[in-house]
Amino acid sequence: MAKITFDGIEVEVEDGTTILQAARKIGGKVVPPAMCFYTPLKGSGGKCRVCLVKVSQGSAKDPRPMPKLVASCITPVQDGMVVENTTNEDVLNARKSIVEMLLINHPLDCPICDQAGECNLQDLSYEHGVSAQRFEEERRTFNKVDLGPYIQLHMTRCILCYRCVYTADQITDKRVHGVLGRGDAAEIGTYIENVIDNDFSGNVIDVCPVGALTDKTWRFKNRVWFTKPLDAHRDCPTCSGKVTLWNRGDQVLRVTARKDEYSEVEEFICNTCRFDKKEMSDWTIEGPRKIERASVISANHYELPVVNVPIIPNLPKSAKKDLPNAPEQWNP
Amino acid sequence: MGLKILTEHINVPGIETLEVYRKHGGYKSVEKAVKTMTPEEVVEEVKTSGLRGRGGAGFPTGLKWSFLAKPEGVPRYLVCNADESEPGTFKDRWFMEHNPHALIEGMITSSYALGANTSYIYIRGELMFILRILEKAIAEAYAAGLLGKNILGSGYDLDLHVAPGGGAYICGEETALLESLEGKRGNPRNKPPFPAVKGLFACPTVVNNVETIASVPWIVNNTGAEYAKVGIGRSTGTKLISASGNINNPGVYEIELGVPVEEFIYSDQYCGGIWKGKSLKAVVPGGSSVPILPANLILKTVAGEDRLMTYESLADGGFVSGSMMGSGAFIVFDEDQCIVRNTWNYARFYHHESCGQCSPCREGTGWMEKVLHRIEYGHGHQRDIDLLVSVAKQIEGNTICPLGDAAAWPVAAAIRHFRDEFEWHIKHPQEATTPGAVYRGQLNSVTA
Ligand SMILES: Cc1cc2nc3c(=O)[nH]c(=O)nc-3n(C[C@H](O)[C@H](O)[C@H](O)COP(=O)(O)O)c2cc1C
Ligand code: SF4
Ligand code: SF4
Ligand code: FES
Numbered sequence: 001m002a003k004i005t006f007d008g009i010e011v012e013v014e015d016g017t018t019i020l021q022a023a024r025k026i027g028g029k030v031v032p033p034a035m036c037f038y039t040p041l042k043g044s045g046g047k048c049r050v051c052l053v054k055v056s057q058g059s060a061k062d063p064r065p066m067p068k069l070v071a072s073c074i075t076p077v078q079d080g081m082v083v084e085n086t087t088n089e090d091v092l093n094a095r096k097s098i099v100e101m102l103l104i105n106h107p108l109d110c111p112i113c114d115q116a117g118e119c120n121l122q123d124l125s126y127e128h129g130v131s132a133q134r135f136e137e138e139r140r141t142f143n144k145v146d147l148g149p150y151i152q153l154h155m156t157r158c159i160l161c162y163r164c165v166y167t168a169d170q171i172t173d174k175r176v177h178g179v180l181g182r183g184d185a186a187e188i189g190t191y192i193e194n195v196i197d198n199d200f201s202g203n204v205i206d207v208c209p210v211g212a213l214t215d216k217t218w219r220f221k222n223r224v225w226f227t228k229p230l231d232a233h234r235d236c237p238t239c240s241g242k243v244t245l246w247n248r249g250d251q252v253l254r255v256t257a258r259k260d261e262y263s264e265v266e267e268f269i270c271n272t273c274r275f276d277k278k279e280m281s282d283w284t285i286e287g288p289r290k291i292e293r294a295s296v297i298s299a300n301h302y303e304l305p306v307v308n309v310p311i312i313p314n315l316p317k318s319a320k321k322d323l324p325n326a327p328e329q330w331n332p
Numbered sequence: 333m334g335l336k337i338l339t340e341h342i343n344v345p346g347i348e349t350l351e352v353y354r355k356h357g358g359y360k361s362v363e364k365a366v367k368t369m370t371p372e373e374v375v376e377e378v379k380t381s382g383l384r385g386r387g388g389a390g391f392p393t394g395l396k397w398s399f400l401a402k403p404e405g406v407p408r409y410l411v412c413n414a415d416e417s418e419p420g421t422f423k424d425r426w427f428m429e430h431n432p433h434a435l436i437e438g439m440i441t442s443s444y445a446l447g448a449n450t451s452y453i454y455i456r457g458e459l460m461f462i463l464r465i466l467e468k469a470i471a472e473a474y475a476a477g478l479l480g481k482n483i484l485g486s487g488y489d490l491d492l493h494v495a496p497g498g499g500a501y502i503c504g505e506e507t508a509l510l511e512s513l514e515g516k517r518g519n520p521r522n523k524p525p526f527p528a529v530k531g532l533f534a535c536p537t538v539v540n541n542v543e544t545i546a547s548v549p550w551i552v553n554n555t556g557a558e559y560a561k562v563g564i565g566r567s568t569g570t571k572l573i574s575a576s577g578n579i580n581n582p583g584v585y586e587i588e589l590g591v592p593v594e595e596f597i598y599s600d601q602y603c604g605g606i607w608k609g610k611s612l613k614a615v616v617p618g619g620s621s622v623p624i625l626p627a628n629l630i631l632k633t634v635a636g637e638d639r640l641m642t643y644e645s646l647a648d649g650g651f652v653s654g655s656m657m658g659s660g661a662f663i664v665f666d667e668d669q670c671i672v673r674n675t676w677n678y679a680r681f682y683h684h685e686s687c688g689q690c691s692p693c694r695e696g697t698g699w700m701e702k703v704l705h706r707i708e709y710g711h712g713h714q715r716d717i718d719l720l721v722s723v724a725k726q727i728e729g730n731t732i733c734p735l736g737d738a739a740a741w742p743v744a745a746a747i748r749h750f751r752d753e754f755e756w757h758i759k760h761p762q763e764a765t766t767p768g769a770v771y772r773g774q775l776n777s778v779t780a
Pocket of ligand 4: 037
């Protein structure tokens with residue numbers, strides 16, 4: 001076991017745990033954001049750099065600070081390590097500048113993007129972005145590409161986190177998905193537009209932190225914040241069959257895997273569950289899905305917002321839950 | 333003329349053949365090492381020599397070798413980095429083209445020291461003709477029993493392969509090189525783990541530059557202590573310098589480390605002075621990645637001492653008033669060269685060569701290039717200068733590999749030392765975009 005101090009909070013974790021996972025054990029506002037790391041995907045992380053933190057003491061044995069900011073998602077803890085995230089100005093500035101970099105070539109077409117409302121980049125820019133725009137040049141653009149009948153690739157929105165690449169590599173058995181080209185001309189390629197034809201290919205949609213990979217069966221159907229998420233399951237011969245349904249009334253508009261507060265899926269689901277089972281009768285409903293992500297969809301329809309606590313008597317238990325990631329103004 | 337450790341016989345006709353190479357003392361170090369020395373003794377000699385990596389970072393080679401992990405039953409590899417693609421650098425290709433056996437001899441001796449039984453030369457894809465030269469030389473070495481099983485009857489086995497890259501600059505970064513050598517996309521790896529622990533095919537690996545490896549035979553033949561006598565302080569031995577730009581004698585020179593920069597530029601032994609007798613404006617002393625210095629600062633340090641061709645002296649003053657030895661690509665600019673245009677050109681290179689994995693480098697290199705392009709073509713704003721400084725700072729230190737830093741430094745340094753030239757470009761777009769027009773303001777403040 002290793003004991004570390006993260007933003008002044010002590011936490012004890014298994015040896016070999018990354019700084020990010022240790023911070024997630026603490027939870028709440030001190031957790032660094034992560035745009036490329038994805039716990040279920042081996043080898044992911046280290047690329048987007050938004051999770052950079054300052055290691056001000058390497059370990060109990062070797063207390064020297066690390067010379068540069070390090071990516072918390074891939075740096076293992078050492079016993080006695082001291083890490084600064086929200087308490088370090090350099091870290092916050094570096095993060096701001098990385099958010100700026102992620103946005104310069106991003107189309108900012110949120111009003112017409114299906115991911116809006118549950119987009120990690122949107123959340124990240126609200127929290128760490130600057131409102132002024134310094135980039136005056138022409139943005140890089142790509143044409144939209146259909147990856148088979150169900151998935152659309154909108155490369156212009158991609159932040160090259162490589163999550164979909166690792167997913168295609170690790171979940172699906174025939175790899176036809178990778179990165180072509182270099183630098184800001186790099187793009188997700190599926191080798192001459194080979195369709196990703198695989199029972200699990202739809203998972204690339206769930207892992208994508210932005211609206212670069214979207215579900216064509218859901219495209220432009222609705223805005224995510226108007227839908228009601230429900231946990232449901234079915235007897236599926238291919239996957240666990242445990243999903244979240246996104247409904248408008250009794251109409252199933254979309255099916256996704258169940259995601260935790262860091263947008264990481266609990267279990268990958270198959271394409272049949274995702275794309276073909278759009279009737280309520282296909283599913284056994286378990287109940288409302290609690291969304292704990294710091295996004296507009298966490299203002300879902302099942303819990304009273306935690307406002308004016310003293311004014312509302314006998315608040316139901318669910319509403320008293322601490323919503324650590326909720327924007328400030330909800331907790332006056 | 334100084335001591336020639338690497339290039340003594342390079343002009344001998346037929347030196348590229350095994351026969352002539354051996355006639356001039358070739359492969360003596362292999363005999364000496366495999367027959368009379370333990371691998372540890374070879375490593376010790378290299379440590380004593382003070383030899384530092386010639387690929388750019390200048391890390392002590394002996395130390396690097398001693399970090400190599402040696403778990404039981406796991407193969408170790410030596411990989412020679414012959415990807416040489418840094419703008420201004422052309423020493424390795426010249427060396428391999430003319431004296432291929434010298435590299436192969438170094439590979440054998442070094443592989444023996446590291447206990448590697450398979451080694452690779454990873455060569456830049458554009459250099460196909462040199463790959464053929466190397467393969468021919470390797471075939472000769474196999475035939476003579478210098479490679480393969482039981483080398484010279486010593487019981488030591490070594491297979492040596494040459495592998496071409498696809499011509500991407502980033503594949504010169506050692507972990508991208510290893511990925512590429514494994515047949516994957518050449519993306520740099522996150523470190524740690526370092527190659528010394530987990531390198532090629534997840535086995536302990538040493539990656540060294542061509543020139544570094546080619547220096548080992550002399551050290552084995554003449555001892556590390558002899559090598560350490562050449563040069564000054566921690567800059568021991570000789571170094572190949574690729575000199576280019578506005579000089580009378582561009583080319584590759586082997587210098588003893590410690591030659592004064594002024595002598596290197598103006599002596600007929602080396603660059604032979606500035607072309608057409610013009611005056612010196614600036615020098616990039618170590619390849620496109622290192623900070624540019626104006627004439628006054630390249631010739632003398634801030635303390636007024638002569639700047640020398642050593643790792644320490646070129647870096648004197650840090651990034652405020654110094655630069656770096658880098659890969660030894662010495663690029664000279666005369667009074668008629670435009671620093672803005674050159675900076676844009678470098679930025680364009682890094683934009684094109686970024687692998688695109690990490691956001692600051694992928695986006696920042698393109699951003700800098702676009703802004704510099706605007707300034708160069710007469711559409712700049714004064715605020716762009718500070719913007720460039722800020723973007724460079726946002727990239728620096730926040731990336732996976734040093735390419736991000738390499739892209740940021742030249743821009744930051746050009747603005748640091750030639751800010752008025754940038755301002756002039758922005759203030760006088762018409763004049764600045766006239767063909768042949770150059771800002772001459774700095775020259776007044778420069779004492780060359
Ligand atoms: C972007 C980039 C490109 C590089 N290109 C080369 C190269 O072409 N040749 C080389 O020897 N080293 C190159 N290097 C340095 C290598 O990563 C590595 O440090 C070197 O090969 C180690 O050898 P040495 O210790 O003998 O210098 C490059 C580094 C970076 C970051
Ligand atoms: S398409 Fe999405 S998941 Fe794939 S690399 Fe781009 S942003 Fe990441
Ligand atoms: S710094 Fe640039 S070249 Fe290096 S890994 Fe990051 S994106 Fe690739
Ligand atoms: S989440 Fe750590 S670098 Fe992307």
